[in-house]
Amino acid sequence: MQFPGSLLLSVAAFAGAAAAQGVSTYVNPAVPTGTPIAANYTGPLRPQVHYSPPKGFMNDPNGMFYLNGVFHLYYQYNPTGLGAGNQQRRLHVGEPADRAVPPEERQYVFSGSVVVDANNTSGFFPNQNNGVVAVFTLARYNADGSGGPQTQAIAYSHDEGYTFQYYDQNPVINSTSSHFRDPKVIRHGDAWAMVVAYAQEFAVGIFTSPDLKQWTWASNFTNHGLLGAQYECPNIVKMPVRDRDSGAVVDEKYVITLSAQPGAPLGGSVTQYFIGDFNGTHFSTVDAATRLTDFAKDNYAAQFFYGVEGNPISMGWASNWQYAQQVPTGNNEGWRSAMTLPRVSYLTKAPRIGWTMVDEIYDPEPILGDSLASKTDMGNGSVTVDYADVASGALYVEANVTGIDVAKATSFSTLNLTFASPASGEALRSGFYLGGDNPFFVDRGGLRGFDNVFFTDKFSVADVYYDGAADKSAAWRVQAVLDRSLYEVFVGGGRHAGTVLLYPSQPLTLLTVAARDLPPGAKVSVAVWALKSTWAGLADEQGTVVGNVTAKAPAAARRHMVYEGEFSA
Ligand SMILES: *[C@@H]1O[C@H](CO)[C@@H](O)[C@H](O)[C@H]1NC(C)=O
Ligand SMILES: *[C@@H]1O[C@H](CO)[C@@H](O)[C@H](O)[C@H]1NC(C)=O
Ligand SMILES: *[C@@H]1O[C@H](CO)[C@@H](O)[C@H](O)[C@H]1NC(C)=O
Ligand SMILES: *[C@@H]1O[C@H](CO)[C@@H](O)[C@H](O)[C@H]1NC(C)=O
Ligand SMILES: *[C@@H]1O[C@H](CO)[C@@H](O)[C@H](O)[C@H]1NC(C)=O
Ligand SMILES: *[C@@H]1O[C@H](CO)[C@@H](O)[C@H](O)[C@H]1NC(C)=O
Ligand SMILES: *[C@@H]1O[C@H](CO)[C@@H](O)[C@H](O)[C@H]1NC(C)=O
Ligand SMILES: *[C@@H]1O[C@H](CO)[C@@H](O)[C@H](O)[C@H]1NC(C)=O
Ligand SMILES: *[C@@H]1O[C@H](CO)[C@@H](O)[C@H](O)[C@H]1NC(C)=O
Ligand SMILES: *[C@@H]1O[C@H](CO)[C@@H](O)[C@H](O)[C@H]1NC(C)=O
Numbered sequence: 001m002q003f004p005g006s007l008l009l010s011v012a013a014f015a016g017a018a019a020a021q022g023v024s025t026y027v028n029p030a031v032p033t034g035t036p037i038a039a040n041y042t043g044p045l046r047p048q049v050h051y052s053p054p055k056g057f058m059n060d061p062n063g064m065f066y067l068n069g070v071f072h073l074y075y076q077y078n079p080t081g082l083g084a085g086n087q088q089r090r091l092h093v094g095e096p097a098d099r100a101v102p103p104e105e106r107q108y109v110f111s112g113s114v115v116v117d118a119n120n121t122s123g124f125f126p127n128q129n130n131g132v133v134a135v136f137t138l139a140r141y142n143a144d145g146s147g148g149p150q151t152q153a154i155a156y157s158h159d160e161g162y163t164f165q166y167y168d169q170n171p172v173i174n175s176t177s178s179h180f181r182d183p184k185v186i187r188h189g190d191a192w193a194m195v196v197a198y199a200q201e202f203a204v205g206i207f208t209s210p211d212l213k214q215w216t217w218a219s220n221f222t223n224h225g226l227l228g229a230q231y232e233c234p235n236i237v238k239m240p241v242r243d244r245d246s247g248a249v250v251d252e253k254y255v256i257t258l259s260a261q262p263g264a265p266l267g268g269s270v271t272q273y274f275i276g277d278f279n280g281t282h283f284s285t286v287d288a289a290t291r292l293t294d295f296a297k298d299n300y301a302a303q304f305f306y307g308v309e310g311n312p313i314s315m316g317w318a319s320n321w322q323y324a325q326q327v328p329t330g331n332n333e334g335w336r337s338a339m340t341l342p343r344v345s346y347l348t349k350a351p352r353i354g355w356t357m358v359d360e361i362y363d364p365e366p367i368l369g370d371s372l373a374s375k376t377d378m379g380n381g382s383v384t385v386d387y388a389d390v391a392s393g394a395l396y397v398e399a400n401v402t403g404i405d406v407a408k409a410t411s412f413s414t415l416n417l418t419f420a421s422p423a424s425g426e427a428l429r430s431g432f433y434l435g436g437d438n439p440f441f442v443d444r445g446g447l448r449g450f451d452n453v454f455f456t457d458k459f460s461v462a463d464v465y466y467d468g469a470a471d472k473s474a475a476w477r478v479q480a481v482l483d484r485s486l487y488e489v490f491v492g493g494g495r496h497a498g499t500v501l502l503y504p505s506q507p508l509t510l511l512t513v514a515a516r517d518l519p520p521g522a523k524v525s526v527a528v529w530a531l532k533s534t535w536a537g538l539a540d541e542q543g544t545v546v547g548n549v550t551a552k553a554p555a556a557a558r559r560h561m562v563y564e565g566e567f568s569a
Contacts, residue, residue: 037079041535042543043333044507045449045485048392048533049367050318052338054545057082059324060182060233061315061339063114063134065161065306072161073315073339076111082330106143110150111182111233112136114161115192115212115306122212124156124165132157133212134164135194137181138171147178152196154212173207173215180205182233184303185212188280193218195256199230204258208281218281221256225272225290228260233271233301236278237312239357241347253286253347254278255357257293257314259301261321267454268322269300275347275355286355293359295461296442297322298486299340299499313362316340318486318499322454328503329485340499341481341488350495360494361479364396369530373513378524382514385528393507394483394531395419401434401476401515401524408519409435415515415524419482424448424506428487432476434518437462440478440491442500449503461496481531482508 039054046052056079063074117124117131125131134155140148151171155164173183179199186193194207194215203222207215234256241251257273264270271293276285293299293316302316318340319327330336342362350356369392372385387395397417416431430442445457463476479490484507487500513526538545 039335039545040333040543041533041539041545043329044393045329045333045503046335046535047338047483047486048394048535049481049483049531050338050341050486051315053077053079053335055334056080056336057325057330058317058335058337058339059319060111060301060317061303062111062136063161064303064315065114065116065132066308066313067116067130067132067160070160071305071313071342072114074114075317075339082325082334082336106141106148108139108141110137110139111301112152113184113303113306115185115187117156117212121192121210122156125158128158130160132161134161135172135183135185135212137183139178139181149175150178150180151175152180152183152194152215167213169213172209172213177201179230184233184235186236186238186306188278191280193236193278193280195221195234195236197231197234197258199232202227202231204231204234204256206281206283219283221274221283224274224285225258226260226263226265226270228263228270231258231260233257233259233303235302235304235314236283237304237314237345238278239312239345239347240310242358244348244350254283255345255347256283257302257304261300264297264320266297266456266459268297268320270294270297271300271302271316273357275357289355291356293357293497294499295440295496296459296498296500297456298501299497302340302343304345311344311346311360313342313344314359315342316499319501320454323450323452326450326452327501328450338486343494343497350492356495358494359490359497361481361488361490364481364529364531367532367534368396369532371527371529373526373528375527376523376525378513378515378526379522380516380518382512383526383528384513385511386509387511387530388507388509390530391536392483392531392533393509394481394533395511396529396531397478397480397482397511397513397527399478399513399524399526401432401518401522403521403523404434404476405519405521406434410517411435412517413519414517415476416513417478417480418512418514419487419508420510420512421504421506421508422510424504426504426506426508428482428500428502428504428508430480430487430489432463432478432491434476434522438476439463440489440496440498442487442489442498444487444500444502447502447504449505455501459498459500461491461498463492463496482511483531 037054059076114134118129138153139150152173153170154167157164183196192209196205203220206219209215240249259271261269299316302314304312304314319337343359413434420427427446432440439460441460443458481488489498
């Protein structure tokens with residue numbers, strides 16, 4: 001599928017890595033493979049600019065890499081059910097490519113990552129500089145359902161990730177632990193470095209390798225941040241540090257992101273991050289703080305694309321294990337879970353809060369449709385947009401407030417973005433209080449399409465834009481994407497991001513942006529665009545998205561490819 005801009009995306013179930021010849025992963029024989037899964041992307045809850053699977057249940061993004069103009073995404077997938085497969089959470093169901101090698105029962109492919117071995121360090125790639133290696137967890141279960149060992153394995157691809165060969169000397173990291181998983185590999189200097197979770201011992205193991213086959217333990221990053229009940233999906237990425245005013249790169253640091261679940265502060269799943277230095281074997285933090293990637297609760301297990309220069313780009317699983325397997329898209333439309341939009345990250349020192357990772361929305365320009373409203377001086381007024389005629393039902397909204405005399409802001413000084421259904425009276429509310437701690441809030445409690453005690457109504461974050469010094473004409477900014485059942489907001493240019501699932505009983509069709517009691521002199525500009533549906537462009541006359549066969553297609557055809565199912569030639 002096509003994502004914003006030049007973000008071409010090819011997707012496949014992470015069976016890919018394991019579907020290599022000879023891989024011995026167990027699969028339910030009922031799982032359809034070999035042909036793309038046809039799907040209906042027209043349901044009222046189906047996101048139109050976010051990735052969601054054709055049918056069934058999706059969870060963690062996996063194996064994300066960028067090569068020759070294409071962003072590749074794999075994911076944990078159960079195409080035959082609306083929850084994680086069988087009795088295991090996080091179970092991946094896929095099918096090995098080579099039926100000649102009998103699948104091994106009760107062994108599954110769990111999350112992992114992909115690197116491009118441009119210099120043939122692995123020796124897998126004679127005569128090519130675009131060899132691809134997947135590094136992932138093989139999780140074994142015992143006959144009684146108890147967990148067996150989780151080990152790390154590799155598979156390699158000669159065709160940029162469309163087909164894989166299973167390495168015949170796996171595992172590359174052996175283990176007796178049943179909670180040792182989710183390897184993420186980067187290139188550091190002349191070596192490869194891996195972070196991997198000792199999930200229930202609350203440690204991130206750091207390993208190094210010259211060739212992706214021989215791995216040596218180097219250090220442990222232990223007991224940091226929120227433990228929850230286990231650590232999962234660690235990532236490590238090099239990130240530029242930018243001056244907050246000029247945007248110039250002034251330094252570089254590393255970031256470890258670490259997902260924890262269950263037991264998040266808001267319930268269920270959460271992702272935290274740590275800023276620090278990494279010398280190839282050891283990670284040391286710049287301070288003792290724990291920071292969260294998202295202020296709401298529907299963004300988990302995000303991964304950074306391998307091979308992106310400059311500001312790293314990531315995508316997360318836009319859900320929460322507290323209700324991922326109950327959300328109404330399953331019974332109503334036959335699918336569950338979407339990925340977040342791609343986010344572009346850098347580090348900066350924000351006023352007052354200091355070190356922070358900024359997550360900007362990936363440039364939405366290429367998916368913008370008609371401009372629905374544009375006002376440069378709204379003041380204490382409002383802008384109302386009836387978007388019932390927008391086929392995608394998806395909007396991009398920007399609002400800026402500048403020239404705020406902070407001393408004159410009161411507890412009534414507010415600017416709100418409200419998305420309503422006139423048919424049902426439901427509304428998703430969000431907005432900014434400009435006085436005091438400047439909280440931005442999102443309230444999904446006014447929607448009635450999903451009743452679940454863990455589906456928390458309200459989220460907020462304090463955006464402390466004012467540093468008490470020279471910043472007198474402080475600016476406040478929000479960018480928001482509403483995509484049927486998913487709302488993503490970026491506050492302060494991405495200083496804070498919130499990912500919020502929402503389930504109205506009737507489609508939301510009326511946007512109101514309104515401000516009141518702004519300090520004199522405050523200027524408000526608002527712009528609203530319809531978003532173009534990615535899926536509509538792929539659908540046939542019946543509205544069915546057929547997808548593509550899982551062979552490598554010519555570059556020209558790849559723009560509109562949706563890869564599903566088996567991942568082999
Ligand atoms: C696709 O789903 C929509 C909404 O659920 C439904 O109205 C439509 O008939 C479906 N289309 C096909 C081809 O099944
Ligand atoms: C490959 O080798 C070249 C030349 O030594 C080096 O500049 C480059 O960084 C290497 N690439 C990777 C991914 O290691
Ligand atoms: C890649 O490595 C293998 C094994 O060392 C070697 O046989 C092959 O010649 C190498 N290819 C290149 C292009 O270096
Ligand atoms: C991995 O460890 C297990 C348990 O110690 C052992 O039985 C197995 O032979 C090891 N596998 C390899 C490839 O070393
Ligand atoms: C790293 O942490 C894991 C999990 O606690 C532990 O099993 C392992 O022994 C540690 N490694 C070393 C060398 O301390
Ligand atoms: C990396 O940092 C560790 C801990 O400070 C240190 O022991 C090690 O020597 C460093 N390695 C390099 C290559 O500097
Ligand atoms: C924004 O919403 C809050 C919370 O409901 C409300 O108190 C405030 O008056 C609203 N402001 C505007 C401009 O609608
Ligand atoms: C908004 O209204 C308040 C009082 O109602 C007024 O003092 C203020 O000047 C107005 N702000 C703007 C930007 O017009
Ligand atoms: C908001 O401010 C940003 C940054 O200055 C600018 O790029 C954007 O066009 C503004 N949007 C609106 C609606 O004024
Ligand atoms: C992939 O699918 C799209 C939409 O279904 C279609 O336009 C395109 O021709 C297909 N490409 C290939 C190589 O099958």
